[in-house]
Amino acid sequence: MKSITIPLTLLALLSVSAGQPRHQHAHHHKANRDFIPKGGKITITGTAYSTTTEIPEVVVYVDQNNKPIHTTTETVVYIPAPASTETRKLPAPSTSTVIAPPAPTKAMSSGAYTPPASSTSASSTSASSTSKHISTFEPIPSPRSSRATPTPSVSFVPSSVPSSVPSFPPPPPISSGSALHGVTYSPYKGSGGCKSASEVDADFALIAKDYGVMRLYGVDCNQIATAYAAAKKYGNKLFLGIYDINSVEQSVSAMAAGVKHDWSIVDTVSVGNELVNNGGATVDQSLGALSQARSALRAAGYQGPVVVVDTFVAMLSHPELCDQSDYCAVNVHPFFDPNTGPHQAGSFITSTVSKIRSKLSDSSKRIVVTETGWPWQGEANGAAVPGMGQQSTALSSIKNAYSDNARDLILFTAFNDMWKRPESGTFMAEQFWGMGGRYSPSDV
Incomplete structure (x- = not known):
């Protein structure tokens, strides 16, 4: 087992994980984007291992004068650098340096972020936690703060690399059914900025062959055009979304222009995402936006499905959201049920879908689960425990x-x-739902 020496300033950057406040899983956009470093566990990108590898290491915390303060065992996640990005090599065999993510040049959020003040406040809703928040160290300055974020490094105490290290199980195999399942995709960098066309292309290059449909949520960041180009190149369909139901006409115009009126690539268009569940809109407002969007899309030449997307809780209470959609589009997240473990994720979803079906005016109507998964890092929610192995188990169960x-x-x-x-x-897990723990190349 290697020993790692970490300055106190770096620990502040490494001790934050993330989530979104809500009852069910909400997908928030531009106004809520903020620069948050990879955190919770110590993450190192380089070429030490060919696959994502998580191992315990002895960590020695020191002050700015390199004086040892505290020694403990932490979890270190080694992320292999993708071939498409610059490789940050770990010099063998004695010392290595990893540069922490730089501070953003501009804030994308309308409000400043303040990290948790202590480990107890960050984990008060959970019985156990896989993230560590150490209150004795200086917190990260807000992106809007005038204080500069330090540029620290990590130094390794000389030791040999273990001959055998545990590795995470690979993502479960793709379904052998008649079609591939879909996956959600967001065009935002970890810094909060928009991904360029080349960065979106690089993302699709990594994932396109594994998924049939790529679900987007909005029209900002020129995402329709960049995703359209990548989907055409790699052979995917797009599930587009009108995120702001107060801007339906503008969203439809952006969609039509983004896909160059080639609607054959569009599988579905959604109206809103969990708005009724989160109090962002009433049922009547959601259904009004659905009708408006359907009319505008038909006028623009799109003849495919138009749906309202909300949580299963909202759909059970308001089945008319399904009844008036072209099919029932529902987000179902087993992780937010404290009585459901990873191996029960699939049965939780099918049971929930059956309950929804019993509420519909047409029980034979198609029901699509438009969001589901499992986090690989964060705090436990009763029997729902995040982790790489747990994610693999949950995804296998779901598939x-x-x-x-x-x-x-x-x-x-x-x-x-x-x-x-x-x-x-949301159990400090909201950042860490990527399939197999995968980071976008633009965030490495």
């Missing part, structure tokens, strides 16, 4: 439940969402 109708399943999410803010209400 097995949809082995015959994979096209009715969209997983959350393609890459870790490092642009999101941390919240104990």
